[in-house]
Amino acid sequence: MNFISTHGNTPPTSIDSALVAGLAPDGGLYVPERIPALADMRPRATLADTAYAVLAPYFAVSSLRDHLTDICAQAFSFDAPLRPLAGEGDHLLELFYGPTAAFKDYAARFLAGALAALRVPEAPTTTILVATSGDTGAAVAAAFHRRPGFEVVILYPDGRVSPRQAHGLECWGDNVRTFRVAGSFDDCQRLAKQALADEALRRARALTSANSISLGRLLPQAAYYAHAALRFRAEHGVALNLIVPTGNLGNACAALLARRMGLPIGDIRLATNANDVLPRYFAGGGYAPQPTRATLANAMDVGAPSNFERLRQWHDNDDGALRAAVRADAVDDATIRDIIHAAPVRHGIVPCPHTATGLHLLERLRAQGDTRPWAVVATAHPAKFETIVEPLVGHAVVPPRALADCLRRPASAHALANDYGALHRRLQAENR
Ligand SMILES: *Cc1c(COP(=O)(O)O)cnc(C)c1O
Numbered sequence: 400m401n402f403i404s405t406h407g408n409t410p411p412t413s414i415d416s417a418l419v420a421g422l423a424p425d426g427g428l429y430v431p432e433r434i435p436a437l438a439d440m441r442p443r444a445t446l447a448d449t450a451y452a453v454l455a456p457y458f459a460v461s462s463l464r465d466h467l468t469d470i471c472a473q474a475f476s477f478d479a480p481l482r483p484l485a486g487e488g489d490h491l492l493e494l495f496y497g498p499t500a501a502f503k504d505y506a507a508r509f510l511a512g513a514l515a516a517l518r519v520p521e522a523p524t525t526t527i528l529v530a531t532s533g534d535t536g537a538a539v540a541a542a543f544h545r546r547p548g549f550e551v552v553i554l555y556p557d558g559r560v561s562p563r564q565a566h567g568l569e570c571w572g573d574n575v576r577t578f579r580v581a582g583s584f585d586d587c588q589r590l591a592k593q594a595l596a597d598e599a600l601r602r603a604r605a606l607t608s609a610n611s612i613s614l615g616r617l618l619p620q621a622a623y624y625a626h627a628a629l630r631f632r633a634e635h636g637v638a639l640n641l642i643v644p645t646g647n648l649g650n651a652c653a654a655l656l657a658r659r660m661g662l663p664i665g666d667i668r669l670a671t672n673a674n675d676v677l678p679r680y681f682a683g684g685g686y687a688p689q690p691t692r693a694t695l696a697n698a699m700d701v702g703a704p705s706n707f708e709r710l711r712q713w714h715d716n717d718d719g720a721l722r723a724a725v726r727a728d729a730v731d732d733a734t735i736r737d738i739i740h741a742a743p744v745r746h747g748i749v750p751c752p753h754t755a756t757g758l759h760l761l762e763r764l765r766a767q768g769d770t771r772p773w774a775v776v777a778t779a780h781p782a783k784f785e786t787i788v789e790p791l792v793g794h795a796v797v798p799p800r801a802l803a804d805c806l807r808r809p810a811s812a813h814a815l816a817n818d819y820g821a822l823h824r825r826l827q828a829e830n831r
Pocket of ligand 1: 502503534535644645647648649651698699753754778779
């Protein structure tokens with residue numbers, strides 16, 4: 400299996416080089432040349448087994464082939480349970496039992512395992528530079544923490560993440576360095592892009608990113624959808640419909656990929672926060688990126704969803720076909736607050752602000768008389784957003800064990816001016 404670029408100007412390449420490269424040389428995103436079919440796949444005992452079965456076709460020609468079982472076992476070592484909610488047919492797909500209590504842990508750990516296995520022992524240390532709005536940086540830091548041959552540099556917008564998100568970004572040490580930038584997430588992203596495009600810097604050190612455009616962050620996410628849907632069909636005889644809280648479209652693309660592989664997934668609905676580029680597009684408007692707006696669901700504060708190109712390419716760049724395949728709705732902050740406040744009584748759970756956008760879509764579908772089984776994807780644990788969630792539900796929310804472990808570690812970050820010169824000096828100073 401080869402991988403091609405959404406821009407079409409890169410020769411087909413192996414999964415190994417696509418993983419190492421991240422972005423294709425022509426500036427496009429890598430996608431599989433064809434999508435393998437797993438229509439007759441049977442449910443597997445564990446999430447790791449399912450992950451292996453789903454990912455194996457993509458790694459059929461790869462030096463990672465013989466490592467894939469181990470990489471999946473390590474990345475998918477915590478469960479992704481499908482929990483029934485209070486309402487008939489309502490479910491929550493809980494993806495928050497990893498070290499940083501968000502779904503990004505699965506794929507970040509997969510990518511780390513894959514890059515570690517691809518690494519040549521005597522190669523210079525690879526610096527992974529991540530701009531984060533809160534969750535990505537923590538997941539990448541946790542995944543690469545203490546891995547020989549790698550160091551992680553995190554840039555996050557000072558004061559714009561929750562206190563526990565900040566802790567999750569700052570509690571690693573060793574080969575992880577965290578900078579709180581005096582600026583917005585967009586500023587952090589601009590600084591990271593500038594460094595990644597800095598030829599002189601790249602000559603001096605092996606620099607790469609680990610953002611959600613990497614195939615290593617995208618493909619593994621199909622595993623938990625496959626696992627949940629296969630088990631659901633075995634038990635109930637029907638496909639599971641999915642509501643995915645969405646920002647950069649990484650998790651949503653994985654759900655679509657799983658469905659296109661023939662796994663028993665029915666409808667897919669996307670929930671965004673007030674950043675409504677996708678809802679406008681799916682309602683028939685053009686695709687018009689906007690400046691990012693800050694919302695309560697900060698990990699979804701995206702004005703130009705980076706995986707949109709993949710979604711379009713999978714539908715032959717035909718807007719009509721794409722609009723027929725998925726739909727998206729925006730949920731504003733006032734509604735997010737209402738949903739969090741009402742969820743313990745209505746659904747029997749406390750949701751994080753991101754998950755709340757999905758719950759709102761579920762409520763709308765039920766109000767319209769939809770009786771199909773739906774799973775809302777719970778993208779993070781509510782304890783990670785305690786300053787928003789706790790006042791709304793009126794009690795403390797206990798962190799899951801892995802997050803509690805991380806919160807017990809000491810945390811520290813370096814302040815960084817919103818200025819490329821400052822970042823460049825820090826990266827140079829720490830050169831080995
Ligand atoms: C990253 C993130 C999202 C958005 O996921 P995308 O793959 O960017 O669409 C939603 N919720 C949480 C908690 C996240 O961390």
